Each structure stands twice: as structure tokens, then as C-alpha cells.
Amino acid sequence: MNTLRLIYVFFRVSVLNETAYRVNFFIQLFQSLLELGTALAGLAVIFSYTHALGGWRPDEMLALVGVYFLVGGIISLVVQPGMSALIDSVRDGTLDFTLTKPEDAQLLVSIQRVAIWSLLDLLMGLGVLGTALVRLGQSIGAAEAAEFIGMLLAGAVIVYSFWLILASLSFWLVRVENLLEIFQSMYQAGRWPVSLYPGWLRFALTFIVPVAFATSVPAEALTGRLDILTLLGALGLALLLFAVARLVWRLGLRRYSGASA
Amino acid sequence: MSLLLELRGLLKLYAQQFKTTFASMVQYRASLLIWMISQVLEPLVYLIVWSTVSNGSGGSVGGYTARGFAAYYLALMLVNQVTYTWIMWEYEYRVRQGLLSAALLKPVHPIHSDISDNLSSKLITLPILLVIVGILSLIFHPAAATAWWAVLAFLPALALAFLVRFLIEWTLALAAFWTTRVNAINQVYFILMLFLAGQIAPLTLFPRWLQIVADILPFRWMLGFPVELLLGRLTPVQALEGLGAQAAWLILSLVLIRSIWRAGVRVYSAVGA
Amino acid sequence: MPEPAIHLHELCKTYRVPERESGMGAAVKSLFHRRMQDIKAVDGLTFDVAPGEIVGFLGPNGAGKTTTLKMLSGLLHPTGGEGRVLGAIPWQRERAFLRQITLVMGQRNQLVWDIPAADSFELNRAIYRLPAADFRRTLDELTGLLELGPLLKKPVRNLSLGERMKCEIAAALLHRPKVVFLDEPTIGLDVTMQRRIRSFIAEYNRRSGATVLLTSHYMADVEALCKRVIVIHHGRLLFDGDLSALVQKFTAHKTIVVQLEDCQADLHTYGEVLNCEDGRFTLKVPKARTARVTERLLADLPVIDLLVEDPPIEEVIDTVFTQEAG
Numbered sequence: 047m048n049t050l051r052l053i054y055v056f057f058r059v060s061v062l063n064e065t066a067y068r069v070n071f072f073i074q075l076f077q078s079l080l081e082l083g084t085a086l087a088g089l090a091v092i093f094s095y096t097h098a099l100g101g102w103r104p105d106e107m108l109a110l111v112g113v114y115f116l117v118g119g120i121i122s123l124v125v126q127p128g129m130s131a132l133i134d135s136v137r138d139g140t141l142d143f144t145l146t147k148p149e150d151a152q153l154l155v156s157i158q159r160v161a162i163w164s165l166l167d168l169l170m171g172l173g174v175l176g177t178a179l180v181r182l183g184q185s186i187g188a189a190e191a192a193e194f195i196g197m198l199l200a201g202a203v204i205v206y207s208f209w210l211i212l213a214s215l216s217f218w219l220v221r222v223e224n225l226l227e228i229f230q231s232m233y234q235a236g237r238w239p240v241s242l243y244p245g246w247l248r249f250a251l252t253f254i255v256p257v258a259f260a261t262s263v264p265a266e267a268l269t270g271r272l273d274i275l276t277l278l279g280a281l282g283l284a285l286l287l288f289a290v291a292r293l294v295w296r297l298g299l300r301r302y303s304g305a306s307a
Numbered sequence: 308m309s310l311l312l313e314l315r316g317l318l319k320l321y322a323q324q325f326k327t328t329f330a331s332m333v334q335y336r337a338s339l340l341i342w343m344i345s346q347v348l349e350p351l352v353y354l355i356v357w358s359t360v361s362n363g364s365g366g367s368v369g370g371y372t373a374r375g376f377a378a379y380y381l382a383l384m385l386v387n388q389v390t391y392t393w394i395m396w397e398y399e400y401r402v403r404q405g406l407l408s409a410a411l412l413k414p415v416h417p418i419h420s421d422i423s424d425n426l427s428s429k430l431i432t433l434p435i436l437l438v439i440v441g442i443l444s445l446i447f448h449p450a451a452a453t454a455w456w457a458v459l460a461f462l463p464a465l466a467l468a469f470l471v472r473f474l475i476e477w478t479l480a481l482a483a484f485w486t487t488r489v490n491a492i493n494q495v496y497f498i499l500m501l502f503l504a505g506q507i508a509p510l511t512l513f514p515r516w517l518q519i520v521a522d523i524l525p526f527r528w529m530l531g532f533p534v535e536l537l538l539g540r541l542t543p544v545q546a547l548e549g550l551g552a553q554a555a556w557l558i559l560s561l562v563l564i565r566s567i568w569r570a571g572v573r574v575y576s577a578v579g580a
Numbered sequence: 581m582p583e584p585a586i587h588l589h590e591l592c593k594t595y596r597v598p599e600r601e602s603g604m605g606a607a608v609k610s611l612f613h614r615r616m617q618d619i620k621a622v623d624g625l626t627f628d629v630a631p632g633e634i635v636g637f638l639g640p641n642g643a644g645k646t647t648t649l650k651m652l653s654g655l656l657h658p659t660g661g662e663g664r665v666l667g668a669i670p671w672q673r674e675r676a677f678l679r680q681i682t683l684v685m686g687q688r689n690q691l692v693w694d695i696p697a698a699d700s701f702e703l704n705r706a707i708y709r710l711p712a713a714d715f716r717r718t719l720d721e722l723t724g725l726l727e728l729g730p731l732l733k734k735p736v737r738n739l740s741l742g743e744r745m746k747c748e749i750a751a752a753l754l755h756r757p758k759v760v761f762l763d764e765p766t767i768g769l770d771v772t773m774q775r776r777i778r779s780f781i782a783e784y785n786r787r788s789g790a791t792v793l794l795t796s797h798y799m800a801d802v803e804a805l806c807k808r809v810i811v812i813h814h815g816r817l818l819f820d821g822d823l824s825a826l827v828q829k830f831t832a833h834k835t836i837v838v839q840l841e842d843c844q845a846d847l848h849t850y851g852e853v854l855n856c857e858d859g860r861f862t863l864k865v866p867k868a869r870t871a872r873v874t875e876r877l878l879a880d881l882p883v884i885d886l887l888v889e890d891p892p893i894e895e896v897i898d899t900v901f902t903q904e905a906g
Contacts, residue, residue: 048709055706059699064733072489088507095368095512096360142655143690145691148678149707159693224337231345235352242359244446247351279343304593306609 052149053157060160067206073177074163082170085111085237101241102266109237110265111199112175114237116202118154119168119235125206126226133223138215141302152295156210179268186268192266200284201260207284207291208256212293217298229255236261247283259283319414324423329358332428342476343432346391347384347439353507354447355382369512375538379509381440382534387506388436389465390472390529392425395496398480399489407575418564420438425473453539460546464533471493472529474560486570499524505531525560528553583626584665585759585791586652588820590725592660593622593647593815621647622893624814631758634792636786636806640901643794644815649761653683666758679708684749686764690738697747698716698732701754707757715754722750725780742773747778753784760784761792766801768903778804799893808879813901827890830900836863839885850877859884864891 063189064070089111093104102110132155135141144154180187216222234259240248252258259280266272332339357380358373366372378520401407408419438457479496485488501507502517504526510518532549535541541549622644629635639645650656654670654677663670668677705715723729726746736744746763748903749765758872762781766774778801785792796802802809802823809826811819819826835854838847843859850873851863867875869890877883890896 051327052706055703059695059702063695063699073488077494080494080498091508092356098363098366099356100359100363102615117346138688139685140688140690142650142653142683142685142688145655145673146681146683147704147707150374150677154707178547206515221337225340226343227341231348233339234345234697235348238352238356242355244355247355300418303655303771304595 048155049150052153056157059163060162064162066241071163071262073165074166078166078170082111082174083116085114095127100239102239105178106269109175109178109182109268110239110261111237112171112173113198113265113268114168114235114261115171115174116199117169117171117205117236117264118233119164119166119203120202121209122159122161123168124160125165125209126155126230127161129209129226130223131155131159132213133226135215136302137220141164145299145303152210152292153300156206182269185270190268190270193272196278197259197264197267197272197280200280201264203284204256204259204280204287205285210291211287211294214294214298217301229257233257233260239265256283256287309547312570317415317419320419321423322405324420324546325427326402328420328424329427329430330365332431336431339428339432340435341392343439346387347436350384350387350506351420351443358447368495368507370540371509371512372450374448374450376509377444377447378441378538379450379534380441382451382537383506383530384436384440386465386468386530386533386537388433389429389454390469391438392421392473392476393470393558394425394473394477395423395489395493397421398483399487401482402454402575410576411572421477422473450542453537456543457539457541457546458538460550461537463548464536464546467550468529468533471525471553471556474557474564475525478560478564478567481567481571481576482501500526501532503527505534509535522552528556582631584629584664585633586627586629586793587664587671588652588661589663590661591622591625591648592620592657594659594788595619595621600659603734607764608855614688618862622651622731622814623816624657625812625817626661627810627817627820628658629793630863631765631791631837632684632785632789633808634687634781634794634805634905636802636809637793637795637812638809638897639795639818640683641725645812646763647815649683649795650813653761654678655683671818679755680757681759682752682755683762684752684763684765686745689736689744689748691744691747691751693737694735696733696735696749697728700736700747700751701732704751708799710755714756718754718756721749722753722832725783726776727749740897741876742769742776745769745773745777746780749780756788756790758790760790762792762796764796765794766798774801775799782855798866799897803893810899811900818900823893826900827896827902830896832867833864833891834867835891836865836877837861837885837887837889838883839861839883841882841884845881847877853870856861 071203089104089107093101093107097103100106132141135144135155141155144158146153209226212222212225212229215225232251232255235243235247235251240251240262241257243251248258263272263276263280266276330561331396342571354376356367357371357376361368361371361373361376367375374540402409407417410420467535478488478497479492482492503521503524505521510521510527510531521531528549532553536549588645596616596618598790601619602720625648637645637648646654646668649703652657652665652670654673657671666677666680667675670677670681691697701719704710713718723732726749728746728750731743731747733737739747745765753760765781766777769777780803781792781794784790792805794801794805807822808820809823810817811826821828821829836851838861840859840861845859847853847856847860847861847863851865851869853861855862856862863873874886877886
């Protein structure tokens with residue numbers, strides 16, 4: 047319960063502060079709209095030549111774009127800012143302040159920065175997703191909806207854990223920012239169903255940089271494409287990766303504090 | 308005579324700058340590699356998407372088969388690799404960190420060190436890209452019906468594309484003198500590139516009116532045109548027209564760069580950085 | 581004797597660092613096999629600090645001060661020995677312990693750069709779970725003592741270094757810690773601001789009874805705040821006791837300042853002349869001979885004024901370290 051309160055306070059502070067810079071809001075709105083427009087225009091070009099892309103109809107692709115923006119919004123809202131700040135604080139030693147606080151340090155570093163205007167991406171993603179759902183009409187059942195929410199959460203956990211693992215490498219390595227960049231640039235591949243990609247690329251996007259679980263899998267759940275194996279795999283991976291991330295973080299802290307493992 | 312001396316001095320400068328920036332690029336090889344991943348991934352994704360469309364609609368879309376798309380996007384990767392710059396981020400960083408004052412004090416125009424920076428980074432990345440394109444060729448089997456004259460004409464077209472793109476992006480980078488919100492400008496620019504330079508799809512797949520817009524603006528001449536030329540998709544007349552358009556943009560951007568640079572420096576020094 | 585607030589016994593910290601040799605060959609070799617070197621940052625420190633004490637923790641750069649502070653605040657694990665702060669083992673990092681201590685580092689910020697200090701305070705309130713009334717009261721008190729009023733609403737990046745430090749200190753004290761570790765809290769500040777911070781620390785200690793362990797390069801800080809000093813060098817304890825005793829122990833000299841009517845006098849037969857201007861001479865004299873030299877000066881010369889002083893504390897510390905090194 048205290049965790050939620052803490053998240054709320056961190057969130058509120060960034061909201062209060064960012065609302066002072068209204069220009070940033072409009073700039074972010076402009077950029078988000080451009081990005082969304084680009085994605086939709088791209089789809090329009092493609093669907094002017096075909097009815098379905100690898101079996102995905104336009105409205106289903108729209109749902110995928112919605113998930114893409116939704117998850118991308120979550121990443122740029124908390125995950126990316128927090129993890130970059132973590133890397134910086136390991137390098138300049140300000141992590142010390144976090145560690146002298148009587149609260150779980152992983153929680154504190156994870157919520158320390160909130161890029162509040164990224165909520166726009168998130169809301170836009172929800173809007174697109176809603177539109178897609180309405181157009182898909184009756185084909186969404188309660189089971190799909192539950193699966194979708196479950197997969198979305200699993201995807202978020204997987205992405206967060208993955209980022210935390212990479213950022214924790216800064217306890218051992220310098221210049222970890224580069225690794226984070228790889229995720230950012232590979233994330234764009236998640237705007238399309240991974241089933242389109244050849245096996246090696248699908249493998250890379252699933253297991254090396256888990257983009258597939260963040261976007262494709264939730265969209266598959268929504269459009270009734272998800273098989274039980276992928277569903278269980280996603281849940282299992284979410285749990286496993288979260289545990290591994292916690293472990294790597296702990297080991298990193300041990301190294302930072304010089305406790306012999 | 309003095310022009311000759313000037314030129315020799317410049318050549319020496321390039322040689323020297325080349326050595327130092329090459330060394331620093333080796334230092335930043337990890338960043339370069341990551342830059343390359345994003346440079347390769349985007350065309351690769353569109354290659355796959357369009358191949359899927361092509362296979363799903365009877366093997367051909369707008370004159371491109373799956374293998375035709377493969378050829379188009381692999382060539383696009385190469386041309387993009389030769390012509391890209393990252394000067395727009397670089398300038399934003401320089402202005403923000405106040406690094407520009409030192410550059411302005413030097414008796415040489417700062418564009419020269421940027422050019423040699425850009426070229427030396429490509430010296431490292433181009434061989435890697437060639438290997439990547441080679442591997443992707445084995446996977447996607449590109450096919451194109453090209454002609455010897457087109458391959459010959461491709462070389463000047465590529466050189467012109469590099470020059471025009473470099474000058475235009477360098478000019479655009481100067482926006483950092485006027486505003487701190489360069490990111491928004493860059494984003495608009497890259498979206499225009501995406502659609503009008505032929506990145507999202509070959510321009511012939513677009514409606515006629517959009518193709519006309521693309522012909523008027525510089526983007527196609529910086530990327531799409533050399534690709535189409537290399538793949539033998541243009542007639543000799545179209546090729547000549549294209550080279551002419553590139554030359555026109557080269558002259559225009561040279562004029563533009565001079566006046567905007569002067570105005571930018573005036574703004575910069577007025578702020579007193 | 582009450583239980584000490586801070587207790588160290590034979591505390592050690594050894595870092596293993598890869599040995600770096602110069603040259604290309606060595607660089608290549610180090611890729612495969614790294615020669616490791618042990619660096620003893622803290623080498624068997626033992627001391628106690630009583631509750632409510634302000635202790636100056638001195639030593640040259642690299643003496644092990646920061647390493648010790650980090651171990652005592654739970655950031656570093658020692659490689660040997662024991663340490664207790666408020667009865668707890670710091671590096672177990674129990675929440676109850678962390679709630680009672682604080683660490684201020686003059687060279688690093690905990691306040692978030694882009695937001696006003698008041699908001700960072702709000703975050704700390706949530707982290708330390710401070711009841712609203714207590715928080716309000718402490719904040720008002722700190723605001724009064726440090727004169728933070730107009731600073732709290734400005735983004736931290738717009739504050740001057742000194743203003744930022746005042747806010748840093750306030751943020752660190754909101755939860756009313758019983759033990760305060762201050763690592764160079766006045767570094768880089770101008771003299772006025774140093775004095776303000778100093779008097780605040782003294783006042784805070786008086787009001788709250790908190791134990792303070794302070795490192796500083798500015799001897800004025802130490803002179804003003806600390807009756808007791810602990811001096812370490814190469815990770816080992818050199819001196820632990822009163823500041824005045826330190827001067828007694830480590831200086832073999834006193835300085836005699838004499839004002840003469842005669843500006844041309846040559847005093848080098850009396851002692852080493854450190855300075856002379858307008859008939860005002862500063863002499864360095866072995867401690868044992870101070871009385872004799874003074875006597876002779878008064879007898880031989882037209883003395884207007886004469887002053888016997890201990891050398892400045894910086895100089896004392898300097899001699900301590902150079903003696904150690906030599």
C-alpha cells in the first residue's frame with residue numbers, strides 16, 4: 047500500500063512541475079500526433095494495395111498500432127527516464143542518496159523520473175485501440191479481453207525487467223546507454239506483427255530483445271490469434287525475467303557496496 | 308595561384324582531421340554499431356512488409372516482386388549509408404553545451420571538419436554494412452534488371468545525393484541557433500524523408516500528385532533517385548532530368564547555406580554565448 | 581558512560597583494483613589476464629563517538645575518510661572489523677537504521693535538478709513516511725534556521741551553489757536523523773556561506789542533540805564546530821582527541837609576532853623569519869625555546885608589541901601528514 051502511495055507522490059510531483067511548462071505539452075502533442083499520423087499513413091499506403099497483411103486485416107493492424115503506442119508510452123513515461131537516471135547516478139555516485147533511504151531502492155530508482163507528457167502517447171494508444179475495438183465489433187469476447195489485459199501486463203513487466211537488467215549492467219560496465227539505444231531502435235519493429243518476420247528475426251525480437259511480447263502478443267490476444275503456448279510462455283517469461291532483473295539488480299548493488307558475493 | 312594554395316591547405320586540413328576523427332570514431336564504435344542497427348532495421352522492416360504484400364497479391368505490387376522489393380531496400384540501405392549525417396543532433400548538442408564558440412574562433416569554416424567527420428565514420432561503417440547487405444542478399448534474393456549506363460550514372464547521382472543531403476541537413480542543423488526545440492523540427496524532417504524520399508515505399512507506389520510533390524522537393528534527390536537509377540527503373544531521359552534536379556538543388560543549397568550560416572552566427576554572437 | 585552513537589573496531593576496507601601498466605603490450609595482455617592489486621583504503625580504524633558529539637574527521641585526499649563515512653552510512657561493506665551506528669550494523673541497511681541517519685555530500689546532489697526543492701522535500705516525506713504535522717514543523721524550523729523561504733519554490737537548477745547546499749542540507753534533515761554524516765558540506769562555497777552553514781550545523785546539533793561526524797578541507801569549519809578531531813592517514817588513525825591537544829602534539833614550533841620601532845632590524849639570529857613588513861616580524865621558533873627568545877627580544881630590542889601564537893591549524897595538519905609521509 048505504501049508502494050502505491052509512493053508512486054502516487056512521485057507522479058504528482060512530476061505532474062505539478064511539468065504543467066508549469068505548457069509549451070512542452072504542445073511540442074509533445076505535436077510530435078505524438080506526427081508519429082501517429084505517420085504510422086496511420088503508412089498503413090494506408092500498404093492497405094491501398096492489399097486487404098490483409100500476413101493475415102492481419104486493417105482494423106486488427108490498427109489495434110496493433112494502438113498497443114504499440116500504449117506500451118511505447120509506458121516506456122517513455124517511466125521506464126526509460128528512470129533507467130537513464132539510474133545509469134547516471136551509478137556513474138556520478140548520487141545513487142548513494144537513494145541507498146541511504148529507508149525504502150526499497152529498486153522501487154525508488156524505478157519511479158524516480160516521470161516524463162509526464164508521454165502520457166499523451168499512452169492516451170493516443172488507448173484512443174487508437176478503442177477505435178480499433180469498436181470497428182472490430184463483436185469479435186472480441188470476454189476471454190480475449192482478459193487475455194489481452196494479462197498479456198499487456200506481462201509485456202510491460204517483461205519490458206521493464208529487460209530495461210532494469212540492461213541498466214544494472216552499469217554497475218559493471220561503462221557506457222550502457224548504448225545498450226538501451228538498441229532496445230529503442232528495435233522497438234520500432236514491434237509496430238508490425240512479428241509473424242511477418244523471417245524466423246531468425248522473430249527469434250531475435252522475441253528472446254534477445256523482447257519486443258514481440260510488448261506489442262505483437264497483446265495484439266494477438268485481442269484478435270483471437272493467441273495460442274495457449276504463447277500465453278503461458280509470456281506469463282512464464284514475465285515472472286522469470288522479473289526475478290532475474292531483481293537478482294541482477296541485487297548483485298549490482300552488492301558489487302557497488304563491495305559486499306563479497 | 309592563391310586559390311591553389313588555399314586548396315592545398317584545405318586538403319592538408321582534411322587529411323589531418325581525417326586521422327583524428329578516425330581515431331575517435333574507433334573509440335565510439337559501439338555507438339556506431341547501434342546507429343547502424345537502426346539504420347538497417349527500418350528498411351529491413353519495410354522490405355519484409357512489402358514482400359509480404361507482394362506475395363499476398365499475386366506476386367507483384369506496382370511493378371515490384373518480392374525480390375524487386377528486396378533489391379530496392381538493400382540498395383536503399385547502401386545509398387542511405389553513404390548519404391546520412393547526424394549533424395542535426397550534433398549541432399543541437401554543440402549549441403547547448405556552448406562548444407561552438409571554440410569552433411567559431413578557428414580560421415576555417417566549421418563545415419570542413421564536419422564533412423571529414425562524416426566521411427571517416429562511413430569509412431568504418433560502410434564495410435560492415437556491405438557485409439550485412441551481402442548476408443541479407445542471401446536471405447532475400449534481390450533481383451533487378453539494370454543497365455550498364457545506369458550503373459555508371461549511379462556514381463555521380465550518389466555523389467550529388469551525398470552533397471545535397473549533407474548541405475541541406477547542415478543548414479537545417481543551424482536551426483539550433485534560433486530554437487532549443489530542434490527535436491520537433493528534426494522529426495518533421497525525418498517524416499518528410501520517410502514519405503518523400505522513398506523510404507516507406509518506392510515513390511511509384513504513391514498517388515500521382517504525391518509523386519509530383521516529391522519531384523519538386525529535394526528529398527527524392529537525396530535518396531530515392533539514386534536507388535531507382537541503380538535498379539534500372541528509370542529511362543535515360545529520366546536519369547538526366549534527375550541529375551539536373553540534383554545539380555539545381557546543389558546550387559540552391561549552397562546559396563542557402565551561406566546566408567543562413569551568416570545569420571545564425573549573428574544570432575549566436577548576439578546572445579553572447 | 582552511555583552507549584556510543586558510533587563505534588568502530590579495527591574497521592578495514594580493501595579494494596581490489598586491476599593493476600594498470602602503460603604500453604600497448606600491457607593493454608593487450610590485461611585483456612586476458614589482469615593483475616589485481618589490493619589497496620587498503622581503511623586499515624584498522626578504531627574509535628567511538630558519544631551521542632550529541634560533533635567530531636571533525638580529518639585527513640588528506642585518499643586518506644579513507646569518505647570510505648569510512650560510506651561504511652558507517654551503510655553504502656559500503658567493510659572487508660574486516662566491526663562497526664555500529666546507533667547499535668545497528670550499518671551495512672545490513674535495516675530500514676529502522678536508515679530512518680535515523682543521513683548523509684550529506686558537498687559534491688553531489690540528491691535534490692532533483694529540474695524541480696523546486698519543496699517538491700524534493702515532498703518526495704522525502706513520502707519515502708520516510710513522515711506524518712504531515714511533524715514534517716511541517718521540521719520544515720518550518722529548517723526554513724527559519726537556513727532562511728530558505730524564497731528558495732523553496734524555485735527549480736533547483738536556478739539556485740546558486742550556496743543556496744543549493746542549504747536546500748540539500750534541509751532535505752537531509754527532514755526526518756530528524758540522530759546521526760548526521762557530513763562529507764565536505766562547505767566545499768566550493770564562499771566564506772560568508774561557509775560561515776552560515778557552520779553556524780547552522782552548530783545550532784542544529786545544540787537543538788536536536790544529533791551526533792555529527794564531519795569531514796572538511798576548511799579548517800575554519802573544524803575550528804568552529806569540533807572540539808574533538810580524529811585524524812587519519814593511509815587509512816590508519818593518527819590522532820584522536822581535542823583540537824588543542826593536536827596542536828600541542830604535532831607542532832614543535834610557535835610563532836612570535838613582534839612589532840618594532842626599528843624597521844631595519846635583522847632578527848634572523850632569534851629564529852626563522854617568516855615574514856616582515858613595516859617593522860612587524862613573524863618568527864618561527866622551536867617550542868622549547870619560546871620563553872628564552874621572547875625574553876631576549878624584549879631585552880635587546882625596542883619592542884612595541886609582542887604576540888606568541890600557535891601556528892595556524894592548516895599548517896599543523898600539513899606537518900602531521902608530511903611527517904607521516906616522511
